Amino acid sequence: MNPWIIGLIVLLLAYLVSILVSLRARKNYAHLPSHPQWPFIGNAYKIFGDSHNLFLYYEELSKMAEMSNKPYVLWAGPLPVLILSNPDDIKAAANTFLEKPFYYNFAKIWLGNGVLLAPGWLWKKNVKKVASAFIGSAVEQYQGIFNEQAQKLVRNLEQETNGDFFDSFYYVSLSSLETICKVSFGASKTFNAEKYYAALHQTLDLILARITNVFLHPEWIYRLTSGFKKLSESVAVLHDFTLTILRKKKQDRNLGKSDIKETEKSKAFLDLMLDLSETDPHLTEKQILSETATVIVGGQETVANTLFYIFLVIGTRKDVQDKLCTEIKNVLGDRDVQKEDLHKLVYCEAVINETLRLYSPVVGVLRYADRDLKLSNCTVVKGTAVVLNFWGAGRSERLWGASAPDFDPDRWMPPNVPCTNAHLPFSTGKRACIGKKYAMAFLKTVVANCVRNYEFTTDEGFKQTSFKIDLALRPVDGNLIKIRRRN
Numbered sequence: 001m002n003p004w005i006i007g008l009i010v011l012l013l014a015y016l017v018s019i020l021v022s023l024r025a026r027k028n029y030a031h032l033p034s035h036p037q038w039p040f041i042g043n044a045y046k047i048f049g050d051s052h053n054l055f056l057y058y059e060e061l062s063k064m065a066e067m068s069n070k071p072y073v074l075w076a077g078p079l080p081v082l083i084l085s086n087p088d089d090i091k092a093a094a095n096t097f098l099e100k101p102f103y104y105n106f107a108k109i110w111l112g113n114g115v116l117l118a119p120g121w122l123w124k125k126n127v128k129k130v131a132s133a134f135i136g137s138a139v140e141q142y143q144g145i146f147n148e149q150a151q152k153l154v155r156n157l158e159q160e161t162n163g164d165f166f167d168s169f170y171y172v173s174l175s176s177l178e179t180i181c182k183v184s185f186g187a188s189k190t191f192n193a194e195k196y197y198a199a200l201h202q203t204l205d206l207i208l209a210r211i212t213n214v215f216l217h218p219e220w221i222y223r224l225t226s227g228f229k230k231l232s233e234s235v236a237v238l239h240d241f242t243l244t245i246l247r248k249k250k251q252d253r254n255l256g257k258s259d260i261k262e263t264e265k266s267k268a269f270l271d272l273m274l275d276l277s278e279t280d281p282h283l284t285e286k287q288i289l290s291e292t293a294t295v296i297v298g299g300q301e302t303v304a305n306t307l308f309y310i311f312l313v314i315g316t317r318k319d320v321q322d323k324l325c326t327e328i329k330n331v332l333g334d335r336d337v338q339k340e341d342l343h344k345l346v347y348c349e350a351v352i353n354e355t356l357r358l359y360s361p362v363v364g365v366l367r368y369a370d371r372d373l374k375l376s377n378c379t380v381v382k383g384t385a386v387v388l389n390f391w392g393a394g395r396s397e398r399l400w401g402a403s404a405p406d407f408d409p410d411r412w413m414p415p416n417v418p419c420t421n422a423h424l425p426f427s428t429g430k431r432a433c434i435g436k437k438y439a440m441a442f443l444k445t446v447v448a449n450c451v452r453n454y455e456f457t458t459d460e461g462f463k464q465t466s467f468k469i470d471l472a473l474r475p476v477d478g479n480l481i482k483i484r485r486r487n
């Protein structure tokens, strides 16, 4: 028989089998909003294209879910992906499902089995150890680093006070990277933030390029590409930084020396991991490398994006900057931020929360349903990939009222009662962010320092800007600000 005909029959049979396997899910999800399906690829045609196209689709499906108040279903070929936007559904799924779908594996070459990517059983073993470096009392010890870094950012921004519009992303990225690296590595002399940043961004870009190209998903194909070679090289740069510092620390420990100076108030994340590894055989050098890379990426990209959006939104609102200035003056005057000040910066917290509600850097996360779960409008069928849609929950007019699209920090101020149930930028449930306390303390410290030194103005283009989903939410354009020294 003609080999083409044999190939076609095999393909058809595979297609029929996949339809049969997914019959139960198809029946369960038949009443949910979706787009028309194409043979073989289902709705996957909706996610082809660039990261801007991906955002437009995400926005469209979020609106469909909002209007119907039901989950949206996407068929990635024969595989169902259920997008949950209702906070109760999101919470139920986040508390039930520990596993992550295979898409996360594309970052394993870099983050290994660190807590972000680890299978459920390993995550349970390690999460408390990693999280112990970011609980309240540990974060309080980093306040000196936060002040130092915020002041450095203020100094770096000085060169942009010539009245021209500029893109603040590089400045805030470097600042958040240096901060999380100081917390992770301690005061290492070998750390070069610019070199680390270049490798980090090349790594993120290459992983994203793979996620958005289904032809690169099979491992054996990807390994034949130049992208794989480049990714291996940039990951090697990142791992070498950590390994050099880790091995030096180990050497010093063996010699009974410590590189922790008397003046350093906090213990670096790596030192904490090394302490724990003395009694915990699971904390191998490889595992410590993965946990450190995870903490650095967790604490860098998200924090940088949040600061970037804060500067953009406050630049459109002089009244918000005036209120921030009054609060900063009343709580701090001209002095450094101390840990006792953080809870008093109430309006500053409202500005951060409102920015995160509208521009959550992580628009959604994925979980793998390893069992059935009953929700209000459907049953999640085992084998489904579930998206927890934080963007949809944060912008829902049903939950936040008609003013949901507006930037309004006052909705967080008493006596107003915000819909905290639908505010999920740090995720929720078992695998939620462990860095929230760190993030809020650092963000407040930077905002206080920057706003008391500069007045921000945003380019008009920002109001019309659209977004793209490049792992984190990024604007397509219109992302420029202007700063002026305050008297």
Ligand code: HEM
Pocket (backbone or CB within 6 Å): 115, 116, 117, 127, 134, 180, 294, 295, 298, 299, 300, 302, 303, 306, 360, 361, 362, 365, 366, 425, 426, 427, 430, 431, 432, 433, 434, 435, 436, 438, 439
């Ligand atoms: C505004 C800042 C931040 C935002 C919006 C944010 C958001 C998130 C989200 C949505 C997740 C869940 C990811 C998933 O389920 O796939 C997550 C997890 C994580 N974040 Fe953050 N994060 C922020 C800051 C930080 C910081 C500062 C650190 C470290 C110091 C950090 C470390 C982590 C880690 C280690 C995880 C994995 C937790 C686990 O799976 O157990 N994050 N973050």
